[in-house]
Amino acid sequence: MATRxxxxxxxxxxxxxxxxxxxxxxxxxxxxxxxxxxxFRFDDFHQERxxxxxxxxxxxxxxxxxxxxxxxxxxxGTLLGILQSKTRQVLKNAGRQGxxxx
Numbered sequence: 614m615a616t617r618x619x620x621x622x623x624x625x626x627x628x629x630x631x632x633x634x635x636x637x638x639x640x641x642x643x644x645x646x647x648x649x650x651x652x653f654r655f656d657d658f659h660q661e662r663x664x665x666x667x668x669x670x671x672x673x674x675x676x677x678x679x680x681x682x683x684x685x686x687x688x689x690g691t692l693l694g695i696l697q698s699k700t701r702q703v704l705k706n707a708g709r710q711g712x713x714x715x
Contacts, residue, residue: 625685627689628685628688628689628692631689631692631693631696632692634692634696635692635695635696635699639699639700639702639703640703640706642700642703644703644704644707646700647700647701647703647704647707648700648704650696650697650700651697651700651701651704653693653696653697655686655690659686662682662686663683663686663690666679666682666683666686667683670683
């Protein structure tokens with residue numbers, strides 16, 4: 614398996630911002646902010662685009678540009694998953710802190 618040591622081409626601004634967000638100290642965000650992050654999803658247009666690209670990929674019919682688009686969606690989805698995992702931890706820890714221990 615190959616390991617990347619850096620981006621092979623210019624990274625999109627959106628992905629760069631998400632990477633910076635994923636590096637934040639999530640202990641400092643409020644439970645309300647965490648809940649809002651958990652609600653974030655691709656909108657219908659982008660979800661349909663992902664589905665169409667994934668289907669073309671299964672059929673082996675992606676163009677190079679479409680492959681780049683699908684790769685970007687995968688990167689963004691992965692980063693979003695990391696953000697949401699961290700926010701779940703915030704909510705879990707907030708719940709523990711709110712429970713009185715005898």
